Amino acid sequence: MANLNDPALRSWIDIAPGSDFPIQNLPFGVFETDERGTRVGVAIGDYVLDLYAVSQFGFFRGLDLPTEPKVFRRRSLNRFIALGRPVWRAVRQRVSELLRHDNPELRDNEEAMRSCLVRQREVRMLRPVKPQNYTDFYSSIEHATNVGTMFRDPANALLPNWKWIPIGYHGRTSSIVVSGTDIRRPNGQRKAPDAAVPTFGPSQQLDFELEVAFVVGQGTALGDTVPVAQAEEHIFGLTLFNDWSARDLQSWEYVPLGPFLAKNFGSSISPWVVTLDALEPFRVAGPAQDPEPLPYLQLAGQHNLDLNLEVTLTPPGGAEATICRSNFKYMYWSMAQQLAHHASNGCPIEVGDLYASGTISGQRPDSYGSMLELNWRGTKPLTLPDGSQRKFLQDGDTVTMRGYCEKNGVRIGFGEVRGTVLPAAQ
Known part of the structure; x- marks a missing residue:
């Protein structure tokens, strides 16, 4: 497995110097828009990567993940988190691969790129988890x-x-x-x-x-x-x-x-x-x-x-x-x-x-x-x-x-x- 924290990693997305969300970060959150409804996403630069859209285009296929696409249409991260550490890591690893500067899978698929990426200023962020305690x-x-x-x-x-x-x-x-x-x-x-x-x-x-x-x-x-x-x-x-x-x-x-x-x-x-x-x-x-x-x-x-x-x-x-x-x-x-x-x-x-x-x-x-x-x-x-x-x-x-x-x-x-x-x- 590649080192996702490697300072040399670069994304094909233009990320401003000093951004909180470079490719080495990839934090998880929950967002909504009127068109998309509620989705689980990952922050990258000024964008949110819509994980439900990513799954719909088949980019998670072959990872042997026990993840149905609906896990990325929840109002909290709880169901995704409950899948366990191997799943979190595999999803973060795959997202990092898709966003790297030398990977054309998502970058050169114009339809997928339009569906999977949304600007942060265009979304409403929700409370990321639903804590019981x-x-x-x-x-x-x-x-x-x-x-x-x-x-x-x-x-x-x-x-x-x-x-x-x-x-x-x-x-x-x-x-x-x-x-x-x-x-x-x-x-x-x-x-x-x-x-x-x-x-x-x-x-x-x-x-x-x-x-x-x-x-x-x-x-x-x-x-x-x-x-x-x-x-x-x-x-x-x-x-x-x-x-x-x-x-x-x-x-x-x-x-x-x-x-x-x-x-x-x-x-x-x-x-x-x-x-x-x-x-x-x-x-x-x-x-x-x-x-x-x-x-x-x-x-x-x-x-x-x-x-x-x-x-x-x-x-x-x-x-x-x-x-x-x-x-x-x-x-x-x-x-x-x-x-x-x-x-x-x-x-x-x-x-x-x-x-x-x-x-x-x-x-x-x-x-x-x-x-x-x-x-x-x-x-x-x-x-x-x-x-x-x-x-x-x-x-x-x-x-x-x-x-x-x-x-x-x-x-x-x-x-x-x-x-x-x-x-x-x-």
Whole structure:
């Protein structure tokens, strides 16, 4: 099998320098148009390759794949992902072959080319997976330390269990929406420090959280566990993730059971799922873990990813401004450790499940992955290019997150996840 990550690979499609979607990437997503309906596609440059059309023209014939064409006419990737890793890889391999500069099969078939390729600007992207379950972790030591410093004892910012357990909680899947979906400011209970009783109304401390989520590609049965060394075999790919947060609601409700209404009103996911295979060249070692994890979480080798991340804020009628630059490589607990811990008690995992990293913060103030940290709990307001300031998000603000890996002249991008804040319901 050819190396699909080879920097020398070129496509016959004209791909602009700096594009998120070169031939080495080939992420999967779900799109729709009025004419085509709903299809599974692969991003290549400024185009989407329609996999249903590819199958209709017989380009997957002879691959011995257990794939009927209808698997590429679903409203989520779940059915395709459930076919298993050999199928994902074979389809990505065949797509790479069809798009290479020296392969005339699709390139010189004008009818097929018109049917199989559609410009990204002409499609509507859907949520890529239909998760039955969603878990949000708390795995950035910089983020956890910042929050602990602000709200507890700076000398003991981390709780005693933090370096022993990949902390997480189960969230709600019904409010996970695709990039471009507006997010309505939530109503809820909040209590000011000097107030005798709580009040109910719109959150005054609406925040974003810069996260990366992975999609489960192989499930387990009730009672089964996932050895940490095999955990990545259960991961299909990664997306960008904005876990919107209402800080004032959260601070009042989270004791004793943790996040609830302050989190489940909305989370935004990017439309393209970048496969773990495409990210292989960007593996790096994670931070040193001290104390040494318990044996079931011990993992040798490079299991973090050098994934550059940025967050921008665009005020109503104003200019887009970058307010955060961070990197996924900072995560203290790796995806493999998160998944192994999640399944360590026999909890079954299911194809399409989403596991979010938790807020990703670096060591510099401009790498903090939330408004809470960037303005240090409201004491250092952000100043935007138009002169306005932000402690937390205002109605009409648009938050956009982008991410990419880059090495040896190859950029593997994730596109973006974007959402605009709407006023609270009356």
